Amino acid sequence: VETRSPGRPRSEQARRAILRAAVRLVAEEGYGALTMEGIARAAGTGKQTLYRWWPGKAEIVLEAINEGAAQLAPPGDDIRTFIRQSVVGASGPNTDLLAGLMAEAQMDAAFAESFRKNFLAKRRRVLRDLLVRARERRDIPADADVDAVAEFVFASIWYRVLSRAGPLDKRFADRLTETAVRIVER
Amino acid sequence: VETRSPGRPRSEQARRAILRAAVRLVAEEGYGALTMEGIARAAGTGKQTLYRWWPGKAEIVLEAINEGAAQLAPPGDDIRTFIRQSVVGASGPNTDLLAGLMAEAQMDAAFAESFRKNFLAKRRRVLRDLLVRARERRDIPADADVDAVAEFVFASIWYRVLSRAGPLDKRFADRLTETAVRIVER
Amino acid sequence: VETRSPGRPRSEQARRAILRAAVRLVAEEGYGALTMEGIARAAGTGKQTLYRWWPGKAEIVLEAINEGAAQLAPPGDDIRTFIRQSVVGASGPNTDLLAGLMAEAQMDAAFAESFRKNFLAKRRRVLRDLLVRARERRDIPADADVDAVAEFVFASIWYRVLSRAGPLDKRFADRLTETAVRIVER
Amino acid sequence: VETRSPGRPRSEQARRAILRAAVRLVAEEGYGALTMEGIARAAGTGKQTLYRWWPGKAEIVLEAINEGAAQLAPPGDDIRTFIRQSVVGASGPNTDLLAGLMAEAQMDAAFAESFRKNFLAKRRRVLRDLLVRARERRDIPADADVDAVAEFVFASIWYRVLSRAGPLDKRFADRLTETAVRIVER
DNA sequence: GCGTAAACGAGACGGTACGTCGGGTCTTTAA
DNA sequence: TTAAAGACCCGACGTACCGTCTCGTTTACGC
Secondary structure (H helix, E strand, C coil): CCCCCCCCCCCHHHHHHHHHHHHHHHHHHCHHHCCHHHHHHHHCCCHHHHHHHCCCHHHHHHHHHHHHHHCCCCCCCCHHHHHHHHHHHCCCHHHHHHHHHHHHHHHCHHHHHHHHHHHHHHHHHHHHHHHHHHHHCCCCCCCCCHHHHHHHHHHHHHHHHHHCCCCCCHHHHHHHHHHHHHHHCC | CCCCCCCCCCCHHHHHHHHHHHHHHHHHHCHHHCCHHHHHHHHCCCHHHHHHHCCCHHHHHHHHHHHHHHCCCCCCCCHHHHHHHHHHHCCCHHHHHHHHHHHHHHHCHHHHHHHHHHHHHHHHHHHHHHHHHHHHCCCCCCCCCHHHHHHHHHHHHHHHHHHCCCCCCHHHHHHHHHHHHHHHCC | CCCCCCCCCCCHHHHHHHHHHHHHHHHHHCHHHCCHHHHHHHHCCCHHHHHHHCCCHHHHHHHHHHHHHHCCCCCCCCHHHHHHHHHHHCCCHHHHHHHHHHHHHHHCHHHHHHHHHHHHHHHHHHHHHHHHHHHHCCCCCCCCCHHHHHHHHHHHHHHHHHHCCCCCCHHHHHHHHHHHHHHHCC | CCCCCCCCCCCHHHHHHHHHHHHHHHHHHCHHHCCHHHHHHHHCCCHHHHHHHCCCHHHHHHHHHHHHHHCCCCCCCCHHHHHHHHHHHCCCHHHHHHHHHHHHHHHCHHHHHHHHHHHHHHHHHHHHHHHHHHHHCCCCCCCCCHHHHHHHHHHHHHHHHHHCCCCCCHHHHHHHHHHHHHHHCC
16 A cells, blocks of 8 residues: 655645746747746745756757647657657647747756756657667668658757748658658668 | 048057957857947957947957968868858857857847948858859759758857857767768769 | 544654744844845754744744743733843843844734734733732722833833843833833822 | 926825825834835825835835924924823824834844934934033032933833833823933933 | 037846745655 | 745845936037
8 A cells, every 4th residue: 555745745745836827928928038936826826835846948849849749659660650759749729839949058057957868859759669669670771860860850840949940840841751761772 | 542531540550459458358258148238348448449330249259260260271172171161160269259249149139230231241152152163063962952061060060059059070070071961963 | 532534644743843943043034134035044944834833034033932932921910020030031032033023014014914913012011010910909000001101111121122222121110110110100 | 596307306296195005004004014016006196206216115104204303393302291202192193103114123223223323313413412401500409310311212112112011191291201300310 | 628418338127027935735656 | 733845925025127318528510
């Protein structure tokens, strides 16, 4: 049997209200206008409740994004599908959230550390592992530089997120897939 | 002949002190700690002098970067050389400056507008024009998607700037060039 | 026979720890730094235990003072002795406690009410009754204004407590007694 | 000729609005409810303007009181008149202001220091000097303890301010004067 | 040279958000 | 029912910058 620690348990309701408020505020006013004070106000919570569980607004937004991503289907072994998921997952309202996180990482060294290690590198790694398995299956050449390809894919997605140089749609995703294949093949 | 407006002319000395102070502060404390107040303090000027000539800190940093880039040799027609210049120009102390600008563009809509149009798009355009000339010279295939290639190159550079996923050196630049060539061929 | 209410009885140990902690904290950090949170921390109790039994920190301190005063000998009929007891009882570590209570009474209307009625007025009344008995014994003139004398004595003590204008010692107490006598006589 | 320091000069308008707001808030809500934040709000100024010129709310209230006192007639040589002025000056809306200051002095050691030296001691000293001159004029005995008398007078006034044990009116003032005279005479 | 006028440094102004502290309440487990 | 623990909403704290303003001072030009 499980024993629980004493004291009032964390309010799941408050947690959700905070994540929802943060996402809504970014959508409405932009990440630049997002403040801890504003999140607390919009969520109807005290500021202390924010600071008790997150070091700053970036971590709140990050948790909100991960929350959303967790509901997606697990990545299969199909690279085209994975890239489509990644591109579409960075489109729409998520674009502003991701852009804000990347901005924050340039401002706050502590957040940068965890963001680069636990988010950017981790996503590259997932694609890399997919490519490794494809290589083992002889779908792509044995000398393919899987790290370079994974970096290329996410670099392209992030550039569109940050520069708004073009849409993040299926067409773009498929062009990335084809380019990736072309890079890798002789 | 030129007529000059009356009144005390703008102080070139103050302008230089401000740019130098901004660059120094970013190098020392990071872009996140950069403030208009801090720049004025470090440059030994009044805050009004900053606001008279720039809307915000991002524009100051942007001017400082452009100041530095203006002293470089004009881009020739060699793509490998151009990419090398672009990569190296984004390395060293410039990495933090550029990362800060990109971050600011995600926070401030007004700056984003001009940054994307006058900086990001302009640099892509220079590479695109180089590629167009190469295409006309039949160095690369007639059906090469020059826009996609230009976007790929800068996407890769920016990803390294922002994610610190690897060095911005000549080796990286040459790999970009080779990949670009491979994308474009058949 | 006595019936006891059901449930866990009040912890005398906690009560004592709280009073002791409050006194210690005032002595160490001053009344201004005294907080309910701090008392609970120092006493090793929960905050709720404080709020269950006292409305605020002032009442805790007041109970601690009364606890101390209860151990003194009951006032006899000698005025000189009574004033000496009163002065000495306001000296030492008690000075800070009393000063804090008086301060709190200026801040919190609810506490002020009970402090003035149950503490200040009560102490004046004890001296007044002493004086009335002295008057009946013909030790002091029949037309002596006993209220004015009692007010004078405590006013003087409190002024030293609050202004730190001089020591609260036996010499001061005896001067008060002599002055009181002089006021009352012709 | 006078030279002025550079920079925007202090706003006399803001200063007055702050003092007026502080006095009004104490009258309406009591000193206990007075906050720096509330003063700034009521005065329509920024908080920084408060902290730029005063360390805390007590100093603001103190300046407001001194401002009011400065408009009074200078103390003549008549002791009865002086005591009347002192008592009446502590009555009405000033009672709450003074009570608040004394409370604050028990909470904040830094303020206590200046309050005791520059306010309490100074006022005692004025009365003491009056008594010394009276002694030199042979109006009161040569062996009169002027310090004790001055302390008695202010102790009595402060006790009424803090305990609300009775009114601060002319009748009370004159009784103080008579008692003071009686103390001093054989 | 002398007046006009803009730029300069300094620094106060009304604001907003920061991150923290404590208030008083509520909700859990344990005694 | 009380107690310890600790999360909750709330509001004030004192600070840092924001962008604007108002000073006295400096430096050019046109008269």
